Amino acid sequence: MNLGVCYFPEHWPRERWETDIEAMAEAGLEYVRMAEFSWAAIEPERGEFDFEWLDEVVDLIGEYDMQAVLCTPTATPPKWLVDEHPEIRQETFDGTTLEFGSRRHYCFNSDAFREETDRIISEMAGRYADNPAVAGWQTDNEFGCHETVRCYCDDCEAAFREWVAEKYNSIEDLNESWGNRFWSQQYNAFDEIDAPGPTPDGHHPARLLEYARFSSDSVVDYNAFQADLLREIDADWFVTHNFMGHFSDLNAFDVSDDLEMVAWDSYPTGFVQEMSPEEPTVDELRAGNPDQLGLNHDLYRSARDRPFWVMEQQPGDINWPAQGTQPADGAMRLWAHHASAHGADGIVYFRWQRCLEGQEQYHAGLRKQDGSPDRGYHDATQAADELAAIGGEDGVDHVDAPVALLFDYDSCWALEEQPHAPDFDYWQLLESFHGALRARGVQVDVVPPTNDLEGYDAVVAPALHLVTDEITTRLEEYVEAGGELLLGPRTGVKDAYNKLRPALQPGPLTDLVGATVEQHDTLPERIETVVSPVDGDDSYGFRTWAEWLEADDADPLFTYEMDGIEDGHTAAVRNSVGDGTVVYCGVWPDADLADELVRPLLARADVDYTERLPDGLRINHRDGRTWVTNFTSDAYRLETGDDTDWLVGDSTIDAFDVAVADDDLSDEFGVEPLE
């Protein structure tokens, strides 16, 4: 495990640097991430570079046997640069130019900014080439933060025109592909195509989807530009980027193709406030939700199928969510173990010390504003000791996931554009299925539908909205060969251009599913929503969305038991195809129903699973070890057999506590509430 911390030496007097770095080393930290917002410190005026401060800090880091992770400082072009090149600024959908005064105030398609990027990276990376104290680089910082993936400036408009001209054979091809006959939206030339902006009614879904793809591609291209520059200068250091959690606008799989290593920034108490379907519970406010975090861990681990880093780990209270609530005692330690359990190889706390100035004064560090240890510091040192004791081999210890969850950015973008129900949210729907797997102690990879699936015992695709022929073939071959596939609602609705097909849903997957969708329905909370298994009396709830199915080859699994039009219709079917099985579920299941779908799937796929774990208590397997993490304020007794070799903790797990066993606990695993 690589432990580290984010540090801003440029904020502190030179005389503190060595004290700080010595203290980091003593705390068991090995990496120091720096310089992501330091452009003005490095180049206070055009062409006048000041590397002295950074040289000195990098040297000190080396002296204490640590390594620096440096960042390209492109997220914060200085005022003099913006004043020289005001055209680099982003423009919002409604035409507002975003000014200097925070960060991320540049456009990914600006030629001027591309030149500036080249210049600053060449200077900066050139200076530290072959420096053994520099381990690698982070490109920029949190691409897309503050809704900056999608820019609507003139440079972007021009680039979008080029992008479509490259993608389509002709304007007729584009009109046909998008379906521009609708509302007389045909174009006569690529030059007629604008970046979207304010219109009387909503935009064409094909145009919006293409703009989303183009915007994501623009960042991919800009990141590749940075990564290539860095590698040209020194091929030995790693290049990474710190992604964000539950972030839709940027295709992280595509960006990751140009990275050696994937990293992301984990802020558990912020995520539960901003991304949960309901108001967070008190426990969630204090420690976050392990499955919400886990979904991101799994996604970013899968992006390169290797251990990832948490490049910013929440250290205490934070400034950006509505409530700056303090984490529970031990939460920072819990998060470190939980990340490790999900396959992290590095955990870098953000930040070393609470900042005295600027926008993040209400963001804790491992040290308080006066330099004394804060709550996170004690957690971090405990975690460092424990993780060292556990051992493990960096870049090698593997999370072996028997189940793949398919995450499709195209489907996500299309559904965000046309949710058709106020509370339809792609991420939350994925969480429903992911959470059901995690509640059975199962490891999950989160991969795009274009990935190779043959290694997985089971595949779950909660809302594979856009389906191409390629994906169809891939899924058919997977099931034929014995794969177990679980599909969720709104699957197979659209073609690659966000158009309906002239066939009933699930479109090209109809043969595979053995059924068609006869109707879809959106259901506000005040309509009671119930399904029952065809072979039983139990009732299960669902939310937001219902499709009723006409089974052809497939067997009905669940039927609606409701007042009104759904009643008696089929809600889910199972179909045997070749050596495998496909289940199509037409509703957004609540947790009990999701378990009823996932348990038989695991059984058919011969995947080990546990009893159903309490909310907030999770186990993970990684390379022969088992982590138990408790995100609740309740204590539990773990039933694991007598000879369990506990590396951390033991079979009594307290509130917000962790236990790690040197063993693959799974079928034998049980949990009892204490008291």
Add this chain to the structure above:
Amino acid sequence: MNLGVCYFPEHWPRERWETDIEAMAEAGLEYVRMAEFSWAAIEPERGEFDFEWLDEVVDLIGEYDMQAVLCTPTATPPKWLVDEHPEIRQETFDGTTLEFGSRRHYCFNSDAFREETDRIISEMAGRYADNPAVAGWQTDNEFGCHETVRCYCDDCEAAFREWVAEKYNSIEDLNESWGNRFWSQQYNAFDEIDAPGPTPDGHHPARLLEYARFSSDSVVDYNAFQADLLREIDADWFVTHNFMGHFSDLNAFDVSDDLEMVAWDSYPTGFVQEMSPEEPTVDELRAGNPDQLGLNHDLYRSARDRPFWVMEQQPGDINWPAQGTQPADGAMRLWAHHASAHGADGIVYFRWQRCLEGQEQYHAGLRKQDGSPDRGYHDATQAADELAAIGGEDGVDHVDAPVALLFDYDSCWALEEQPHAPDFDYWQLLESFHGALRARGVQVDVVPPTNDLEGYDAVVAPALHLVTDEITTRLEEYVEAGGELLLGPRTGVKDAYNKLRPALQPGPLTDLVGATVEQHDTLPERIETVVSPVDGDDSYGFRTWAEWLEADDADPLFTYEMDGIEDGHTAAVRNSVGDGTVVYCGVWPDADLADELVRPLLARADVDYTERLPDGLRINHRDGRTWVTNFTSDAYRLETGDDTDWLVGDSTIDAFDVAVADDDLSDEFGVEPLE
């Protein structure tokens, strides 16, 4: 009854056209509305016209003994046109120019667009002059949709200056009429008058009302321009327009003066979500509210005092409200009968087939995306058979309404500008009175206060806010001659320029009412609101608004029974004038109180009425027939006498069911819940 469907042949391959049209004919449909968004299909480049596709479809329609209703395609000027004339685009109140990419992206006062309109209509209408397969034309499509009546561009600003210069003798006259001494808002010349825009505080109510009138007049003028063009080309076809429901910004009475026939677009499950005072019930989510629909049916029927068309009838689930909930089984049939019962002569379903592309993919058609019949198709064919069996004579069968409800756009606009209570809504207040009449099985005309009233047994004016001398005289003469008049709160407050008069409310109506308004009060829900009849003990509720009255000649009818300042004051009065009676009610009545006002009104006016019907179950009389429509999920037994001749259904009416009798059921009519 004229049944039809909206069709977009330009979206489908030529080889499907005949199949589709044959299927329409088989379904009992006689009209095909087309081409309202087809400008780019007809004129893909300036001056290059392609009518081949439309010719062929019109011919096919003729061959199958149907007729086309064509539309001028002006709602969607193509991209090439917008690029040539960017000045045609609308500008919002806050100065944003609305771009190409949806529809309605043109300004009604653009000279350039007027020229383009002339050009495309001349070409298109010229082509189909004297074509017997073309029955008539719809001008444009849903004028004002997406809040486009009021544009604030330079063309509109110039046109507004001309409009005021024409209306007022001098700038002094304007200043005096508006009351511009307030806050130094005098102008020295018409040229100083701008279109409204962002200001520190709210705008002058007179200026806003005039801008609302000017904006409505701009659409009236543009529609007349289209209608005149069409009639010049062929005097035989009818010209209509498809209005929207509960739509305030456009004076439909004024537009209708230039139409042979009025049509509107009915989307019951959308309206209950967007225009109801409270969250819709589950039944309303599934079938809409019959009185909300009925108010619009009555308004558009009354606009030309003749049968109207529903030009777009909701066919199933729809895309634009928050919830895309499926209608109840039978709802599409129910709506067809309900429209017919309210005086419709035509019902045109929107659309034939679910569209594969563009903004409306989540909008059902009578056919699914694969061409197979959808739920609406079965309903539509059943309704077609039943309506054919019922018979009736188009353009002749009359709804004989004994009661007029006065709808005044000026009052609506003035009250929208100054609601003075967060939940004061003119449409919803009208519904309270209209619904009370409908719950007693009474037919209602919805007419402007400038209409001739002498044919009506009773007149109800829920909030006749702006009152001119002309209206005063009209109402006085009506009552003197024996008319029965019921006035609601906020009546007689303003003069024609949205100024207060130097007299207590109801201003010029004071003599007629025999009382003045001493105070008005706005009442949030947490204040208990109760009135009692002066001669009884019952308590009745009201909402939002209270006026207390000082009776002069009039007799108190209701007094407030409340904690606090209203207590003991008079809430409603009755006054005898000549041979008639006036009741003034100073509160927004709840349903029970509205019934207490309406029942005696009907009795005095000698209008037949039924027992009070359950919410959602309604009866209508039209030309000797009676429709019973059930918008609820409950079944009822209808008590109608033994010899009722049922044309559709019978005395047992199921959930969302219809019964039609060949008889004028009314005083003998009763309803009992089944089970």
Add this chain to the structure above:
Amino acid sequence: MNLGVCYFPEHWPRERWETDIEAMAEAGLEYVRMAEFSWAAIEPERGEFDFEWLDEVVDLIGEYDMQAVLCTPTATPPKWLVDEHPEIRQETFDGTTLEFGSRRHYCFNSDAFREETDRIISEMAGRYADNPAVAGWQTDNEFGCHETVRCYCDDCEAAFREWVAEKYNSIEDLNESWGNRFWSQQYNAFDEIDAPGPTPDGHHPARLLEYARFSSDSVVDYNAFQADLLREIDADWFVTHNFMGHFSDLNAFDVSDDLEMVAWDSYPTGFVQEMSPEEPTVDELRAGNPDQLGLNHDLYRSARDRPFWVMEQQPGDINWPAQGTQPADGAMRLWAHHASAHGADGIVYFRWQRCLEGQEQYHAGLRKQDGSPDRGYHDATQAADELAAIGGEDGVDHVDAPVALLFDYDSCWALEEQPHAPDFDYWQLLESFHGALRARGVQVDVVPPTNDLEGYDAVVAPALHLVTDEITTRLEEYVEAGGELLLGPRTGVKDAYNKLRPALQPGPLTDLVGATVEQHDTLPERIETVVSPVDGDDSYGFRTWAEWLEADDADPLFTYEMDGIEDGHTAAVRNSVGDGTVVYCGVWPDADLADELVRPLLARADVDYTERLPDGLRINHRDGRTWVTNFTSDAYRLETGDDTDWLVGDSTIDAFDVAVADDDLSDEFGVEPLE
């Protein structure tokens, strides 16, 4: 007591002027405020002045032994002026120019408008110099209304650059002071500094605080410009300004330095709707909240430490809050007495008669639109008689407040920028402490922390967020000398530039407090929040914010009794310093806890206090008299001893009633509900 009314003769025909003024005199009114929006009436075209109407009215006022308070009409520059100088208009944060059509459409930093101001004031004031019927002037009207203190136009940007250049020695000094290393926000020259505008993420807190200060200073400077002009013309008349209630953006202390007399505009039923922490109760909707009003009375009285005027007193229902609810019977009389009790020397009702035209038609006057007396008129005449009977000497009768509440605009601005909890509101936090003092019948001065404190027995500083060395010294000296100090949460967090200090909170106050803040926490409602005294079992609630303390010299007073991380930590401490005591409370107390903090404070400070009064019933002492004001719909018996000399009312106080005794009732005072 000076009673008056606001009058707009320019809205009414000349023939009514004498009738109106005679009626005012008869009603006991002595002052007529006029002309604040009259620019266009006075100068209908550039250079063409019409003073005839105003001359005549001023003469009439003199004839009836009344006096005019004239206003500079700068709040409403006429259209011709705006068209000549469009550059005077304000620009919003997001770049929108605010147009003509309401009021306050000018920028405080516009040179062009400064010239126009000079011109109109010179003409107007010159005309009335030495006119004995003109008592004084109000500058402009409600500076900052409709969020107009902060303008972002080019003139403001240039003025801001000058302002910072004047304040800071060098750009390096500014960078260092603000902390601009954060996110590369350094500037290389003052000319690089822009007015804030839209940015991807939030702005730098130092830049925002300086813009807030600059904006307030701009108004201060503009007001001084007006006041100086007026005094140059006639040194004898007073200059005042009518401030608003609970208004943050403008430093009223600074503006008041240039005024002889402070006035403010009191709208009780509007304030409870717009500025209360919760939905107002029915009683509050009908009469407002006495402590909310009282906080403003106390602030504006303290601004010049002398009697103030209410320049606009709510006369009845008003137009601008969400609900235009009628005040309770007697409320207008209640407010007049309550203002007098808090130290008002003048009460001017807004307005004489309901206006027939423009934006304020839904605002009552003392007279209805037809000229007949409205409810407020009867209240006002009763209050006039009673206040005359009570006697008192204008400008002399003093409110002797033993306690100072520190109000700090810098802290207010900093906390509005970074509330860090959705419901943290500086004004409401101040009300919690102010209300606790008022519930014990204590008079309170509201003063800035830079004021001399030695005259006060106790000082309360609810959230002294920004603390300078000067303030530190002042507070230390105050306590050393025997002062009693109560500090609230979030005190001592920031330096003068809105930066954290490199020391734990309360920073420079740590020695004084004898404790440090170990952590802060924000607490949404769903977390239970309880503290208990260290020496007792009672439980007390708090809201929103918790700090836990490490006591050094200080003694713990309260500890948290909660599930979770706060439990057992110290919530408040007491420290003895020199001859005085400091209490630091780390939470936002509910009313019971605030009383537990305030009662011992008063006891230690030897301040007389009453039993705890019911919500809404308050007593005030002023110059040997005691006012009891009842803002509730309940009646009470007052226990005051047998020999109380009642000047108004008696010991039975009805709903919304007043009693005034010629005695200093306090320790002997009790209250019992009347059934």
